[in-house]
Amino acid sequence: xxxxxxxxxxFNIKAFLFAIIPSYIFPSGMSWVSGWIMDNIQLMQASYTxxxxxxxxxxxxxxxxxxTMEKFQFFPVNRLIxxxxxxxxxxxxxxxxxxxxxxxxxxxxxxxxxxxGSAITTWRQPISIITTKEL
Numbered sequence: 001x002x003x004x005x006x007x008x009x010x011f012n013i014k015a016f017l018f019a020i021i022p023s024y025i026f027p028s029g030m031s032w033v034s035g036w037i038m039d040n041i042q043l044m045q046a047s048y049t050x051x052x053x054x055x056x057x058x059x060x061x062x063x064x065x066x067x068t069m070e071k072f073q074f075f076p077v078n079r080l081i082x083x084x085x086x087x088x089x090x091x092x093x094x095x096x097x098x099x100x101x102x103x104x105x106x107x108x109x110x111x112x113x114x115x116x117g118s119a120i121t122t123w124r125q126p127i128s129i130i131t132t133k134e135l
Contacts, residue, residue: 020059032047061093073129087118098110
């Protein structure tokens with residue numbers, strides 16, 4: 001009898017936290033420090049809202065899409081193509097959210113942060129091919 005072994009070792013709580021936490025902390029910290037050095041209060045305030053939150057949401061989306069791709073074994077093998085594809089998806093969703101919420105003044109921050117969040121998560125997260133084994 002052949003059964004499909006469905007061990008998704010690349011996707012667990014530890015990998016999830018390693019993908020999600022840096023996607024909020026690093027953009028927020030880098031932009032806040034830049035705002036502090038340049039004495040720009042608006043940049044410091046935007047660092048934890050319109051800069052870090054889109055990066056976090058894009059990383060969440062990318063992680064869940066990568067999990068789904070591995071689960072159903074439907075993904076581009078080339079890591080660069082996979083990264084570009086998921087970045088394009090997050091850009092499209094970000095543009096829809098910008099249009100719905102009328103955040104046109106923050107579109108640069110949102111788009112750049114969502115691209116970075118999805119690209120870093122997609123590039124770092126491995127996807128493995130699940131093989132069928134004889135039991």
